[in-house]
Amino acid sequence: MNDELRIRRVKQYLFQTAQKARVGHIPSSLSSVEIMYVLYNKIANITKNNANNLDRDRVIISKEHARLGQVAVLADAGLIDSKLLDKFMCDEDSILGHDLYGAVSKRNIDAIDVACGSLGHGLPFGVGLAWDSKYNVYVIVGDGELQEGTNWESIIFIGAKKLKNITLIIDRNNQQIDNYVTNIVDTYTNIARQIEAFGFDVLECDGHNIDELERVFNAKTAKPKCVIANTIKGKDCRFALNEMGFGRFHAAPFSEKNFQKVCQGTEIL
Amino acid sequence: MTVENLKNVILAEAYKNEDVYIVYVDGALTAFFDDFAKQFPNKFINVGIAEAEAISIASGLALRGKTVYVVGLAQYVTARAYEQVRMDCAYNNANVKIIGFISGLSSCKAGYSHWAIEDINLMSNLPNMTVCCPGSDVEFREVFKYSLKHKGPMYISWNTAKCAMKKYSVDVNKISTIYDGCDFAMLTYGADVSFGIDFCENMIKAGLSPMLLSVHTLKPLDVSKINEILDMNIPIITLEEHLYNGSLASRVSEIIATRGLKVPFMPIYIGDSEFNILGSVKFLRDRLFNVKDIENSIVDFVQKNKTKNKKYRLVYSIHKFDKKGRLVENVYFCGLKLLKKRKKINKDKYKYYLFGFLPVN
DSSP: OOHHHHHHHHHHHHHHHHHHHTOOOHHHHHHHHHHHHHIIIIISOOOTTTTTOSSSOEEEESSGGGHHHHHHHHHHHTSSOGGGGGGTTSTTOOSSSSOOTTTTTTOOBTTBOOOOOSTTOHHHHHHHHHTTOSSOEEEEEETGGGGSHHHHHHHHHHHHHTOOSEEEEEEEOSBOSSSBGGGSSOOSTTHHHHHHHTTOEEEEEETTOHHHHHHHHHOOOSSOEEEEEEOOTTTTOTHHHHHHHHHHHHHSOOOHHHHHHHHHHTOOO | OOHHHHHHHHHHHHHHOTTEEEEEESSTTGGGGHHHHHHOTTTEEEEESOHHHHHHHHHHHHHTTOEEEEEEEHHIIIIITHHHIIIIIIITTOOEEEEEESOBTSSGGGOTTTOBSSHHHHHHTSTTOEEEOOOBHHHHHHHHHHHHHOOSOEEEEEOOSOOBOOOOOOOTTSOEEEEOOSSEEEEEOTTHHHHHHHHHHHHHHTTOOEEEEEOOEEESOOHHHHHHHHHTTOOEEEEEEEESTTSHHHHHHHHHHHHTOOOOEEEEEEOSOOOOOOOOHHHHHHHHBSSSSHHHHHHHHHHHTHHHHTTEEEEEEEEEEOTTSOEEEEEEEEHHHHHHHHTTSOGGGEEEEEEEEEEOO
């Protein structure tokens, strides 16, 4: 199956899960689905066999709102059982919700590493994983999330210590829960120059183009690498924004009518 | 406890144990870790002035199977980085040991920005967290030893108060008895252990029989020992450099209230008073504690409840041995007599045993 078909399958998983569990955060997930797809399938050394090893690569989704997308990608890649999706955010499911309580030391849910329900935790956590180790760590951070101070503490640290086995990936969609990022505190417009100033090599690309993403992830850089992926929040379902307004578009489940629309748009196989 | 003490205990382990990492928040101790940092630049991370990041980095390291010690000023690694401790360490059950140094009122002249007088409350609230507050060298060593074996997050509060030199047995999960007596019981921890020892020595000289207990582990709390003391029906005093909420005083109150007991109880803690002052520790204790003039207040409190104390007296037995180790004399003493005679007796020839409690009419 080629990449295009697989991405469609991922999105179908995503919509089905969201519809069944009556949960939101669909637009945030659609924003970074391709990034996660490329990381799990083409870049990071994570397979079903080594998922519980300590020396494999790590992918940290610091913008935890994309958990739904991550689960869909993992199910598509065969890294988690697709039956788990039926239980997503249902009663007794503390595994695949906003957080991953107990995941770190008590039980590893296959390829999922870190609980980041609260924003600004993923990057410093990734620094701890990357420090003094040989594997690679990929951290996906939202552009609105960069308003959290701990991200900048880590960006300073990575730049100063020249930590090269951690890759900062910014999912740059210019939207946060209440409005456009540029309308709130602008961490969107000059972000490439700002991060570059801390000692990073910044590579920009289209965050929905799989070939381009693969190219930038494989590119060699002299300094620590930051990938800025320009994305669209709620790709394939932007129509819902007008109907729902900013806050509800971000977090609320879609209506049946909207679900039908998005599902029709991605009918596959 | 002195800083050398802290450094020696941690570094002795860090040098030989491959999996021990130190994440250090820039403070006044950099010089002490210099040699170690040069020798193991990968095992010592000075993150700069960034407590929140330090906790998250430590949790990341712990996820890889390392035992990570975060060393930073008590107030900042607990209160300032609380969300990181909560999310990354506690709920994740990460193997991170947070050593908060200069706890309590130790950094007296820096003002309330630097005092850690809510740390026990904050840390005890979190699931999976073990909270220790050693008051002497021997306690700190034992707690540290325990932290190497224990898998899970731990907070160790470390103060710079005068180090109590007295030797006594310490078991991390149990309350340590420093003096055993029957006139009143004093429960304390951290900086107040050395105060308690001085105070109890004076009380013994004055003819009382005090019981001094060091509650170095505040979570999980050794409730059975506290119940045992409550059953003795003697006046109980708690003393700590901490605000009331979540303090030892509040826990003991809870136990008393839950059991519906009528026990004379005197909690001493930092009251909600004016905090815009600074000065020496002694000055601050006089101004901030809910009880003024601690020593005399305790004596008054004990005197007031004295009728109840007379119910029990400690009985000691002294065993005298000859050169071959055979028992030649066996004498029983009641509380005070023994203590007065103790100094005169040559210690090599005699052994003391606590025999038990004897009811006195």
